[in-house]
Structure formats: structure tokens, C-alpha cells
Amino acid sequence: xxxxxxxxxxxxxxxxxxxxxxxxxxxxxxxxxxxxxxxxxxxxxxxxxxxxxxxxxxxxxxxxxxxxxxxxxxxxxxxxxxxxxxxxxxxxxxxxxxxxxxxxxxxxxxxxxxxxxxxxxxxxxxxxxxxxxxxxxxxxxxxxxxxxxxxxxxxxxxxxxxxxxxxxxxxxxxxxxxxxxxxxxxxxxxxxxxxxxxxxxxxxxxxxxxxxxxxxxxxxxxxxxxxxxxxxxxxxxxxxxxxxxxxxxxxxxxxxxxxxxxxxxxxxxxxxxxxxxxxxxxxxxxxxxxxxxxxxxxxxxxxxxxxxxxxxxxxxxxxxxxxxxxxxxxxxxxxxxxxxxxxxxxxxxxxxxxxxxxxxxxxxxxxxxxxxxxxxxxxxxxxxxxxxxxxxxxxxxxxxxxxxxxxxxxxxxxxxxxxxxxxx
Amino acid sequence: xxxxxxxxxxxxxxxxxxxxxxxxxxxxxxxxxxxxxxxxxxxxxxxxxxxxxxxxxxxxxxxxxxxxxxxxxxxxxxxxxxxxxxxxxxxxxxxxxxxxxxxxxxxxxxxxxxxxxxxxxxxxxxxxxxxxxxxxxxxxxxxxxxxxxxxxxxxxxxxxxxxxxxxxxxxxxxxxxxxxxxxxxxxxxxxxxxxx
Numbered sequence: 001x002x003x004x005x006x007x008x009x010x011x012x013x014x015x016x017x018x019x020x021x022x023x024x025x026x027x028x029x030x031x032x033x034x035x036x037x038x039x040x041x042x043x044x045x046x047x048x049x050x051x052x053x054x055x056x057x058x059x060x061x062x063x064x065x066x067x068x069x070x071x072x073x074x075x076x077x078x079x080x081x082x083x084x085x086x087x088x089x090x091x092x093x094x095x096x097x098x099x100x101x102x103x104x105x106x107x108x109x110x111x112x113x114x115x116x117x118x119x120x121x122x123x124x125x126x127x128x129x130x131x132x133x134x135x136x137x138x139x140x141x142x143x144x145x146x147x148x149x150x151x152x153x154x155x156x157x158x159x160x161x162x163x164x165x166x167x168x169x170x171x172x173x174x175x176x177x178x179x180x181x182x183x184x185x186x187x188x189x190x191x192x193x194x195x196x197x198x199x200x201x202x203x204x205x206x207x208x209x210x211x212x213x214x215x216x217x218x219x220x221x222x223x224x225x226x227x228x229x230x231x232x233x234x235x236x237x238x239x240x241x242x243x244x245x246x247x248x249x250x251x252x253x254x255x256x257x258x259x260x261x262x263x264x265x266x267x268x269x270x271x272x273x274x275x276x277x278x279x280x281x282x283x284x285x286x287x288x289x290x291x292x293x294x295x296x297x298x299x300x301x302x303x304x305x306x307x308x309x310x311x312x313x314x315x316x317x318x319x320x321x322x323x324x325x326x327x328x329x330x331x332x333x334x335x336x337x338x339x340x341x342x343x344x345x346x347x348x349x350x351x352x353x354x355x356x357x358x359x360x361x362x363x364x365x366x367x368x369x370x371x372x373x374x375x376x377x378x379x380x381x382x383x384x385x386x387x388x389x390x391x392x393x394x395x396x397x398x399x400x401x402x403x404x405x406x407x408x409x410x411x412x413x414x415x416x417x418x419x420x421x422x423x424x
Numbered sequence: 425x426x427x428x429x430x431x432x433x434x435x436x437x438x439x440x441x442x443x444x445x446x447x448x449x450x451x452x453x454x455x456x457x458x459x460x461x462x463x464x465x466x467x468x469x470x471x472x473x474x475x476x477x478x479x480x481x482x483x484x485x486x487x488x489x490x491x492x493x494x495x496x497x498x499x500x501x502x503x504x505x506x507x508x509x510x511x512x513x514x515x516x517x518x519x520x521x522x523x524x525x526x527x528x529x530x531x532x533x534x535x536x537x538x539x540x541x542x543x544x545x546x547x548x549x550x551x552x553x554x555x556x557x558x559x560x561x562x563x564x565x566x567x568x569x570x571x572x573x574x575x576x577x578x579x580x581x582x583x584x585x586x587x588x589x590x591x592x593x594x595x596x597x598x599x600x601x602x603x604x605x606x607x608x609x610x611x612x613x614x615x616x617x618x619x620x
Contacts, residue, residue: 029507
């Protein structure tokens with residue numbers, strides 16, 4: 001009987017080895033009973049940042065947005081907006097290490113809409129909603145002085161160059177694509193690309209991958225001439241803010257009362273966001289007819305572009321879905337079965353160790369790919385629609401007799417107000 | 425002259441009306457989206473990132489994939505599970521002959537300190553200043569010992585990024601969001617969910 005005990009222990013041991021799971025109760029080496037009165041220490045568990053401080057961040061954002069709205073629309077103080085943006089850069093950028101931010105919060109919202117298993121934190125939701133609501137009434141005051149990404153670029157606007165309208169408008173369409181893509185990837189649970197490719201977060205943290213720091217510095221250097229390049233060429237949150245701001249109720253105005261058309265403000269905007277008075281010439285019958293024809297053509301193009309976009313989006317779902325790690329892994333294992341033997345390939349080895357069958361993985365990947373087909377179609381349709389509307393807006397002229405900020409593009413930085421000689 | 429002014433006024437009113445209408449629609453959609461997401465997550469809990477030690481395969485990416493140059497992942501010691509062995513898979517006795525195969529498990533930064541308690545037991549303490557989260561000791565301890573050494577995200581070091589960059593690269597999906605009220609998964613303290 002006693003002889004059998006070691007054999008039994010060995011059997012048990014191999015059994016544990018085979019199953020590969022070591023539940024905490026099963027110990028190879030039982031805990032000793034100490035005779036010297038040794039007291040076992042507890043593992044330390046330092047606490048995360050207190051919740052109260054997270055709410056404090058929301059409070060700071062609310063305060064900054066309110067103050068910025070007042071400074072932009074009532075006080076009309078460029079200096080005030082500038083110092084407020086410096087504060088935001090220090091607080092949200094360098095102190096809070098660039099996270100939490102409204103730009104990235106898009107992805108949390110997208111994920112929580114499409115993934116019922118993910119619950120968004122109230123802080124992230126408020127960071128997403130508050131700037132949009134403020135933009136709806138006061139314009140893009142968030143861009144002016146609450147966004148640390150904008151602030152760091154705004155401080156380095158040294159010699160802004162005026163960019164031809166067609167280049168601006170073309171580059172200005174990239175954020176729409178970026179927005180659609182980041183929402184798709186977040187909603188499918190693939191990746192948060194806005195955070196991953198945030199060029200300035202590495203600078204805020206003074207730490208990060210070399211390539212991203214390099215990219216951040218490149219953006220800052222480029223920004224000396226092409227003012228706020230990230231905001232104008234990439235920022236996906238800017239797209240949403242711009243929609244809101246276009247219909248804002250009390251947007252900043254260049255002049256406090258009557259515009260005297262002195263043209264002093266014309267060159268003051270580093271972002272080419274000032275609209276000059278529209279000459280009556282577009283009303284000439286020749287031009288008007290041409291514009292009308294274009295307008296009708298573009299309107300007819302909108303549904304066409306939407307459908308075409310949706311079709312292309314749905315077609316590209318196989319390609320897009322590779323961003324998701326499960327799809328990537330399944331494809332890799334199908335196309336290169338010999339990699340199963342590759343000890344170096346951590347992803348495959350970890351999957352093989354996990355105990356899931358290959359069929360399960362393929363099935364899961366197929367489900368995700370299905371989501372991408374639907375999501376890709378929506379994404380493409382959205383991009384097509386946005387393109388159609390952008391084109392249509394190119395031939396819509398409104399009578400404008402004063403110098404006014406372009407409500408969609410204006411960051412409410414307030415530079416132009418300093419140039420206006422009109423007294424209140 | 426009068427007529428022109430009138431038409432101007434009328435035009436502006438119409439545009440104002442359209443603007444207000446669109447503003448209302450946009451406002452409703454923003455608040456609606458917020459309400460929708462909030463209703464999905466009534467709990468309103470805050471989350472932090474943590475490693476499930478039972479899923480971890482000790483691939484070593486925690487040391488390199490964290491956005492911080494010095495990873496927020498460190499090794500913790502679940503003393504409850506430790507066998508207080510003389511020959512520790514994570515720690516190699518100084519002067520031991522390097523022929524046991526265990527030399528690979530030696531901590532590369534000498535972050536594990538060893539203290540004699542009584543014959544034949546030793547206590548192993550991790551110096552977090554030195555630990556880089558490479559999981560070499562975890563691999564050794566899991567393979568040869570009780571698995572009391574394991575990785576955890578240290579919440580005082582973690583920036584709680586929106587998307588954990590280690591989680592995106594973790595081959596075994598071991599990193600996930602956990603409620604901020606229970607920010608650690610120390611082996612022995614929490615019970616692994618039974619599978620099936």
C-alpha cells in the first residue's frame with residue numbers, strides 16, 4: 001500500500017502537467033510550516049489613481065470650455081485664450097500624460113455602442129460629449145484652448161503659409177476617412193488607432209517609441225509653416241466638431257460690431273479660415289448657370305458616390321479585417337501551416353497552448369470578418385456621402401458682405417480679433 | 425431700397441430657422457448617443473488594465489510593448505503559493521553551477537532578492553525598482569515551481585491608456601479591463617473562473 005503512494009503521486013503530477021492548468025490549490029511544493037515564527041508578507045497592491053481625480057478632470061474640462069467660450073465670444077481676448085491653452089497643455093498634456101482626451105474618446109463611444117460587453121466610463125463619455133455640445137453653441141472653443149494636441153501645435157505657429165484652397169480642401173478630407181476608419185476598427189474591437197498613432201502623446205510623456213516621437217517632432221516642425229497640421233489633416237474629432245460648429249449659435253466674430261472691410265484681418269488667420277466678402281460676380285448669368293449645372297450634377301452624384309463607397313468598403317473587408325489579431329492569426333496559420341512548429345512565433349505558440357481548437361479560431365475569425373463586411377460597407381457609404389456633400393458645398397455660394405470666420409474650419413483661436421480696428 | 429432690405433431680412437430669418445433646426449438635430453443626436461451608451465453601461469464603473477495570471481504565457485512582451493520605456497508590468501510574488509524552495513526557478517543561487525538548464529531563468533536585472541529564513545527555506549522578494557517585467561522568472565517558477573511568481577500591472581505606474589498597447593500585442597489575450605475597485609489579480613487571492 002505504502003509502496004504505491006509515490007507511483008500515485010507521479011501519476012497525479014503528470015496528469016497536472018498534461019492538463020497544463022495549475023489551479024492555485026495544487027502546489028508542487030507545499031507551503032512549509034515555519035518554526036521560527038516567520039510571518040509571511042503580503043504582496044503589495046498600490047492603488048490606481050482615485051476616481052475622484054477622474055471627475056476632477058471632467059470638472060477642469062468643463063471650466064476650461066466655459067472660460068474659453070466667454071473669452072472667445074464675450075471678452076474677445078486672444079491673450080486669454082492663449083494662456084488658457086497653455087494651461088490645458090500643461091494640465092491635460094504634461095500632467096495627465098495626454099490621456100484622457102476627447103479625440104480618443106470617439107473610439108470608446110464607438111466600442112461601447114457596438115460591443116455590449118464593454119461599458120464606457122462616464123469620464124470618457126463626458127470628454128466626448130462636452131466639447132461637441134460647446135461647439136454647437138460657441139464654435140470650436142475646445143480646439144482653441146482645451147485640446148493639448150492643438151495647444152502644442154498652436155504655440156509653434158511661427159510663419160504660417162497660405163495654402164491654396166484646393167490643397168486645403170483635399171487634405172481636409174483625410175480626417176473624414178480617418179474618422180470612419182477609426183470608428184470601424186474600434187467598433188470591431190480591433191484596435192484604437194487614434195491613440196496608437198497619436199503623434200504628441202510621446203512628447204507629453206517624454207517617453208515612447210522612437211518613430212512616434214520622430215513623427216511628433218516632424219508635425220511640430222511642419223506646423224511652423226502649415227499651421228496646426230495634425231488638426232487640419234488628420235484630427236478625426238475635428239470633423240465632428242466642425243459639423244457642430246457650422247451651426248453654432250454664438251460663434252466668435254472677427255469684428256465686435258460693424259465690419260468696415262478694412263482687410264486688416266485678411267492675413268491674420270494662420271489656418272485660412274477667414275472668408276472674404278463674396279463678389280457679386282458669381283451672380284452673372286453666365287457663371288450662375290454654370291454653377292447651377294454643377295450643383296445639379298453634384299447632387300445627382302451623392303447617391304452614386306454613397307453606393308460606390310459602400311461597394312468599395314464591402315469589397316475591402318477582407319483586407320481591412322486583417323487588422324484584427326484573430327483574423328490575422330487564422331489567416332497566417334492557414335497560409336503557413338509550417339509555422340505551427342516555429343518556436344519563435346509567440347502568437348501561434350500562445351494560441352496552441354491556450355487549448356482552443358483551430359476550428360474555433362477560424363469560426364471566430366469568420367464572425368469578425370462578417371462584422372467587417374457590414375462595417376466596411378457603412379464606412380465606405382459614409383465616406384462617399386461625405387465626399388458628395390463636400391463637392392456640393394464647393395458650388396454653393398452665399399452672399400457675404402463682411403469678413404467672417406468659416407465656422408467649420410475656425411479654431412476660435414481669436415488671432416483675427418486682435419487685428420480688427422473697430423471699437424465696440 | 426425698402427424691398428431689398430425686406431428680402432434680406434426674410435432670407436436671414438430663413439437661414440436662422442434652418443440653423444436652429446439642424447442645431448437641435450445635432451444636439452439631440454449627440455445627447456442621444458451619450459444616453460444610449462450610458463444606458464448600456466448603467467454601472468458607470470471605471471476600469472483599469474490587468475493581467476490574468478492564469479492566461480499569461482510569459483511571452484516577454486510586457487517588458488517591451490508598454491508605452492512607458494520602463495514597463496508598468498512587474499513581477500509580484502504571491503507568497504501564499506510559494507514553496508520557499510532552496511532551488512528557485514526564478515532565482516539562481518549565486519555560484520551555482522550553470523549546467524542545470526535553470527540558468528536561463530536567472531533574473532536579468534537581479535531584481536529577486538533572497539533571504540534565509542530557516543533550514544531549508546528561503547524567502548524571495550522582488551525589488552520593483554529593478555524588475556523590468558520580462559517574465560523570465562515567471563516562466564521558471566511556473567515550469568519548475570508552484571507558479572507563485574507572476575506578472576501584474578502595477579496600477580501606480582500604469583498610465584491607464586485608453587487602449588493598453590501591451591493588450592493589443594498580448595498573444596494570449598491575458599490583459600483585460602477589470603473594475604478599478606478590484607485592480608489586482610494576485611494568484612491565491614482570486615479564484616480563476618472554472619472553465620466549461
